[in-house]
Amino acid sequence: MAKHRLQEIVDELHTRYAHCDEGEVATYIPELGKANPKDFGICIATADGRIFDAGDSDRVFTIQSISKPLTYGMAVEAYGRDKVGRHVGVEPSGDAFNSIELESGTNRPFNPMVNAGAITVSALLYQHYGSEALEVLLSRFSAAAGRTLAVDESVYASESRTGHRNRAIAYLLLNFGMVEEHVDAALDLYFKQCSILVNSRDLAVMGATLANLGNNPLTGEEVFDIECVKDMLSIMFTCGMYDYSGQWAYRVGVPAKSGVAGGVLAVVNRQLGIASYSPPLDARGNSYRGIEVCVDMANELGLHVFDCMNEGSSYLKAILE
Numbered sequence: 408m409a410k411h412r413l414q415e416i417v418d419e420l421h422t423r424y425a426h427c428d429e430g431e432v433a434t435y436i437p438e439l440g441k442a443n444p445k446d447f448g449i450c451i452a453t454a455d456g457r458i459f460d461a462g463d464s465d466r467v468f469t470i471q472s473i474s475k476p477l478t479y480g481m482a483v484e485a486y487g488r489d490k491v492g493r494h495v496g497v498e499p500s501g502d503a504f505n506s507i508e509l510e511s512g513t514n515r516p517f518n519p520m521v522n523a524g525a526i527t528v529s530a531l532l533y534q535h536y537g538s539e540a541l542e543v544l545l546s547r548f549s550a551a552a553g554r555t556l557a558v559d560e561s562v563y564a565s566e567s568r569t570g571h572r573n574r575a576i577a578y579l580l581l582n583f584g585m586v587e588e589h590v591d592a593a594l595d596l597y598f599k600q601c602s603i604l605v606n607s608r609d610l611a612v613m614g615a616t617l618a619n620l621g622n623n624p625l626t627g628e629e630v631f632d633i634e635c636v637k638d639m640l641s642i643m644f645t646c647g648m649y650d651y652s653g654q655w656a657y658r659v660g661v662p663a664k665s666g667v668a669g670g671v672l673a674v675v676n677r678q679l680g681i682a683s684y685s686p687p688l689d690a691r692g693n694s695y696r697g698i699e700v701c702v703d704m705a706n707e708l709g710l711h712v713f714d715c716m717n718e719g720s721s722y723l724k725a726i727l728e
């Protein structure tokens with residue numbers, strides 16, 4: 408039987424970038440520095456539950472900032488958009504992910520995709536769920552991935568021991584009333600959510616769950632409320648790749664989120680979850696190969712939301728038939 412076009416493309420892209428050695432593995436969280444820079448996995452999950460993968464797509468790594476859109480969706484679900492909006496904005500910051508800058512006038516973090524915004528969101532979740540927050544979060548992430556996920560205790564301990572900058576950000580947020588008391592518990596939740604172990608396949612299925620309006624296409628489980636999915640994807644589109652978000656929208660043109668362990672998750676609305684894993688990062692903290700793979704895939708499959716091949720998603724629809 409002929410290879411499916413999506414299997415062909417993941418295989419081609421894996422071969423194309425297999426020997427690329429650009430980028431540096433993150434070491435500011437010491438445990439992340441142990442990653443093998445050669446690890447490289449790509450996975451596509453379709454909104455109707457098919458999987459196409461290549462390379463080390465089963466290799467686990469910590470989700471890091473790719474947790475941020477998921478916790479944001481959970482907070483919007485728990486509190487509603489207005490209340491969450493009083494604590495965190497929706498504007499791209501144009502700054503690095505760990506910037507201490509807050510929005511002038513409101514003192515809110517710019518958006519939930521940078522650390523300041525994500526810590527605020529974790530604080531809201533802690534306030535809502537108390538000591539059960541981690542369990543609630545793990546079960547939601549697991550439902551999105553379609554398998555039981557767990558925290559990598561050594562990455563968590565490593566970040567908790569060295570995360571002074573995030574601690575400073577959290578106390579600044581306390582000073583401005585963006586987070587309330589329990590700062591240390593909120594930070595602990597944030598460090599743990601970043602340390603959840605996933606593989607590229609898990610991320611792709613999470614992406615397919617978002618693409619499929621919040622319903623996991625492999626398990627049939629309703630994971631996220633449809634209104635929250637709209638908010639999650641909007642913010643991933645404008646802010647998901649930090650200070651590369653403008654270029655990403657220009658070159659790839661779909662919502663996405665990266666993490667410092669080397670994961671990238673992209674979503675083609677109603678159609679695909681795309682994930683890659685490659686630990687070496689560029690200067691902005693995005694996986695070097697992850698960006699290249701997504702740029703090429705977007706060009707070759709006409710994924711960009713404004714691509715002329717993408718009229719009514721017809722090109723991809725035909726491939727998916």
Ligand SMILES: NC(=O)CC[C@H](N)C(=O)O
Pocket residue numbers: 470471472473504505522566573601665666667668692
């Ligand atoms: N960009 C990232 O993935 C950052 C997440 C990391 N846990 C941090 O807070 O620094």
